[in-house]
Amino acid sequence: MFSVSPETYQTIHQVSRFLFAFGGVLIVLAAVGWLISETREWREKRRSLSSAGTIGELVVISGNDEMPSQTWFPLPREGVLGSVRSCDLVVPADGVRSCHLDFFWQDGVGLLIHPRSGCEVRVNDIVLNCKSDPESAPLTHGSSLQIGSAVLRLHLFAALDHTSASRTKPDADDAPAALPPVPEPASVPPVFLQDPVDFMESPMPPNSQIPITPAPMPLPVHIPAPPFPAALSAPSIDDTPASLPVSSDPTIVSGDIPAPAVSSRPRRSDRWKEDWSE
């Protein structure tokens, strides 16, 4: 191995003192840039998958002013449900404690509920407390969960069986068998403030299972309706059959009824933004 004279090495040392310090700063800057770029990339991936990490949603059947009906909560695989904001699912209803219950999804079984000490819930009319076996009453698609004064209904994603299959061995043949057991239509306790919303009672079947029976198409018959009298006010909702849309615009004839404006269902996180802005 060659070596250099002490004078030459002293010169090299003087140069390298500053070079190494500069190199150290560059290394840290590169590491920071790496961390930032990877974090940004991960966030963009997550943003493109709006429902990433969720297995379905809990829809409010009966709530209160803070949590009106049809509000829906994205449901993670596991977490804590309670009334404080640190919980994964925040249900601000009477009778809901700060950390009321723990929940976790189990493939092939359903959503298991484990109430905390001193807390009770009803799963499909079955009362659960901290001593109950969570597997005795798993929540599946369409099951109802009564917690405090709130009644929620579980709505699972139809493709969830694929998730179950991917965690074990993917096998296309037994994919339908991996679906969680679908319960009988749940009888919700009579505490509704409104009629229960008609949800699908089972996950959507594949297209191949839907029988296609072509029916004879009737010829379209256009019956012009008389225009709405301008002097008359629109009929009240109470007088109108529920199946018919109601319009207050007198220029609209019944044959040209526009599609009702689809109002997006309130999401609980939207309310959070309002709360935080306050």
Place this chain on the structure above:
Amino acid sequence: MNQKAISPRRFYLFLVAMFLALAFFQLAIREGNDQLALLAGVVPAVVVLGNLIPVRVFSLDRLLTSAALTLTAFGILAVAALRPDEAHSLALQSLASVAFLLPGVLLSRWLRPACSIAVIFGFLGLSMLSVPLVMPYLSFACDMVSMLLLMVACTICMIRQKQVAAMLLSLSGAALMLLGQHPVSAIVWSLVFLSLMWACSARPAVMFLVLSSTGLLFYGAWLINPELLWPDQTFVPVFSTRPSLFGPEQADAVPAISPFSLFPALTGRYGLILSGCVVLLYPLMMLRSVSLARASRSRFHGLLAAGLAMQLSFFAIGALLYDMGIWPLQSLPMPFMSEDLPSMSACFLITGMLGGIFSGNLQDLEDDIRLSSLAR
């Protein structure tokens, strides 16, 4: 002209490899040492290859693995500047420690929040702390490993709502560490446990119970042996003279020597700027670990990642404060920069576990992408 920008990862690896090659080569021509010249090629190659092969095979987190390997390489560099003949043995020892990445990955993939695992890990952790008390001639320090086992057990207890069991386990571990004359380990473990308990269930009553019991434990230890937690003798900092920003002006200056950490040697040889930059890699690792914990779908793995990050961070802070003369208690060696084989192995085991949690997160994200494509 369409030129593809170099990725931050490649830029970082290029910089680290160049830096290490130049630094080892400079030492080699000073000493005329063939082994140092060999290290000038081998150490950068291991850092780069370690970022390619195990990271690809086990889907590890590249940033964490690279930072850990970089810190280890800087430790070898510090020894090469201080004791050139021992650098190659430390390099071999570090290479053996890097092998613990694999058990860490397998462990984190295998771990489930089951009661049996909590019992086994808790028993093993307490046993490892008790053995030196029963057999004092066994003078090996494995506080980091036993702390890791206890943390897994406590995390499982917390997830399963067995807060009292977790608290008793934590107090037993801290008491054994105090009995074994490792007060800093006991303090670090208590801080890690309190943070985990706060993250898992921030109930005021539980936190008050844990805080008061931990405080009582340390107060009792202070009553029995005051010098254990606050030594009376005059504290002598590792740096007898104030180190310069860019290192000593004379090439043959002898850097400070600390038997516990290689950080003072690095500071004495290369100056405060470089050592400060090296220390900044620890917060980056912690930030990355915290983001792993936040991205984890499972609460158990999220809590575990947070605990591992806190354990590494608290040990780094304790060692740094001791080396700077601020903290009077002798801590465990600085993570990844020591000559202590159990400590190095435990650090790479932790890195492997964090890498396993990262690969789990990655698999979950791929599942989501596949599910969303199925939905379309």
